[in-house]
Amino acid sequence: MTQQPIATADKLDAAVLKVAGVVVLGAIMSILDVTVVSVALPTFQREFDATYAEVAWTMTAYTLALATVIPLSGWAADRFGTKRLYMIALALFTIGSGLCATADTIGELIGYRVLQGLGGGMLMPLGMTIMTRAAGPHRIGRLMAVLGIPMLLGPIGGPILGGWLIDTASWHWIFLINLPIGVIGLIYAQLALPKDAPEPSESFDFVGMLMLSPGLALFLYGVSTLPEAGTFADTEVWAPMLVGGALVIAFVRYSFKPKHPLLDLRLFTNRNLTVATVALFVFIIAFMGAGLLFPSYFLQIRGESTLAAGLLMAPQGIGAMVTMPIAGTLADRVPVGRTVPFALALIAAGFFTFTQVDPHTSYWLLCGSLFVMGLGMGGTMMPIMTSALKTLHASEVARGSTLVNILQQIGGSVGAAVMSVILTNELNGSRVIPGATGPDGEPLTEAGLAIGVQQQPELAQQFPVDPSLIERGLDFAASSFATTFAVAFALVLLTFGAVAFLPRRREPSQLLDGGQGDEAKTPVIIH
Incomplete structure (x- = not known):
């Protein structure tokens, strides 16, 4: 070997x-x-x-x-x-x-x-x-x-x-x-x-798999259908969510019986893991959900090309590159409860700008805010995950990080669906243009026409209207984005409540316990 x-x-x-x-x-x-x-x-x-x-x-x-x-x-x-x-x-x-x-x-x-x-x-x-x-x-x-x-x-x-x-x-x-x-x-x-050195593995929990994997898939299917349906009352939304949720609940009740369940919920007795999971879950709903809408603002409100919208998002990645190596080093030496609040404050400061956007907000201000948010991102997610892993024994790392990862997948899907529904409902409140219909035959709103003209200027020839109507539609659409970002911003602030319980004193890592066999277990990082 x-x-x-x-x-x-x-x-x-x-x-x-x-x-x-x-x-x-x-x-x-x-x-x-x-x-x-x-x-x-x-x-x-x-x-x-x-x-x-x-x-x-x-x-x-x-x-x-x-x-x-x-x-x-x-x-x-x-x-x-x-x-x-x-x-x-x-x-x-x-x-x-x-x-x-x-x-x-x-x-x-x-x-x-x-x-x-x-x-x-x-x-x-x-x-x-x-x-x-x-x-x-x-x-x-x-x-x-x-x-x-x-x-x-x-x-x-x-x-x-x-x-x-x-x-x-x-x-x-x-x-x-x-x-x-x-x-x-x-x-x-x-x-x-x-070189590989496979070891005898724990018995596989087939019963748990038959409940958890289909349950997660059905639940996320229902959530993912929500933006199109626009309401939880739609059968295609609530039916799979109900069946999926029932399977997940059944798994939760079952998971305490086998010695090696597919997902070990007993680990939630670990305070640091629980706090980190709650903090990440709330944060991901807010940040990942709204994060998908940042490029949409540039595309739909500012009329930028796909490539330009991607380039305008680049400052966020640059900010993360600056702080992530520093945060990784600090996480090994300083309790994350002392550093993460400052990083989260940077995210909140940058995020606030997007709650005030209009059709003419300065690109310098927006890109600067994205850079500040990136600085905060680099010092938030990974240090929180590090805190959770360091308090687990080596044999528990795989199961603990899997718990966090599953909830991260759910949080990301829920966040994207909820923010999309909020934005759609806000845009649907725009004034309808009398006698005008869109390509789908539905009544055309001022916001819908303005967004369409921004993305396809030739539409202005098909709908020769007063330019003030286009400007009014853009103002309404931008306000709809701002309202959606305000909801996400409130969730970011809510994350401070969970972050306040992160450890502020240095604790010895438990990962050094156990032998090579323990280390062979598979940790799962956020994806």
Whole structure:
């Protein structure tokens, strides 16, 4: 058996960084693909003659596949070995990418996205295991900082890359670009990763899987349908949410019976894990939900191109790059309860600007606010996760981080759905233009016409109206965005309540307890 390179120096050495390169490469592929597809949705509508609701499933299906496969990663890694399974996941993701580029119908594309998601969902948890073994648990903060970079840059680089590829080539290339990267990643992984040493694994909880995975998928399906339906009263929203919720509740009741449940809820007796989970859950609903609307403001209110909207979001990623390495180092030395509140205050300060937006808000102010928010992001999410991991025993890390990850997936989906519904309802309150109808035959509102003209100036020829009407519609639409951002801002402030309970005294890491067998368990990082 190959000796695992457990580093003892304070810094991440060359051997660790070589392994980190493999993990970061896989993370970039997986996370970029979530956001790069978002800018292609209008293109999919034209190419496949599909509705927005249909093409939105190219993103939803990927997310559902991620949420379904995450609970299985720990058991599968023990059973087959982390290196072997990581390469299988990378190959699955790469093959799925190639198939997506061949899709002739929207149904085929959605199916291939599921295949991508099954591979992508395993890349991050397995990569986290590999990194933990290589770096050693005593430097978990810096470890999080390394793996956190692609997570924060994904939402920034995705729209830029997607817009550029679609503008200069075709939509196929947002998937084809993964093929050479995937091949390089497989070769790199074969050469750089340590040899597998699979150990006898715990018995697999099939009963729990039959309740949890379908339950999560159905619940998130209902949530994801909410923006299109516009109300919880729609059968397609409440029925899957009810059935999914019932399965999840049944799993919660069942999970205390087996010795090794698929998801160990007993860990919520750990105060730090519980506080971190609550803080992240509330924060993700607010920040991730509203974060998807930032590019929409630039596209719909300011009339920017897809590429320009992506570039305008870049300051947020730059800010995160500045603070994340610093926050990773501090998390190993200073209790996060003393640093996270300051980082969260930066996020709140930057966020406030967006509660005041109008059609003419200065780009310097908006980009500066995004940069400040990025500074706060780099010092918030990873330190909170680090705090939770450091108080768990080595044998508990996989199960504890899986709990946080599942709730993060739910929080992100709920946040995106809720913010979309709020924005849609606000926009629907705009004044209807007498006698005018949109392409779908529905009455056309002033805000709807203004947004349409911003995105397609030629519409101004089809609807020759007073320019003051367009300006009034833009003012109303911008106000709708501001109201939605205000709701998200209130949730960010609510996060301070949970953050106040994070540890303010330095506590010894429990991750050093246990032997190699304990360290072999699979931690799951936020995805």
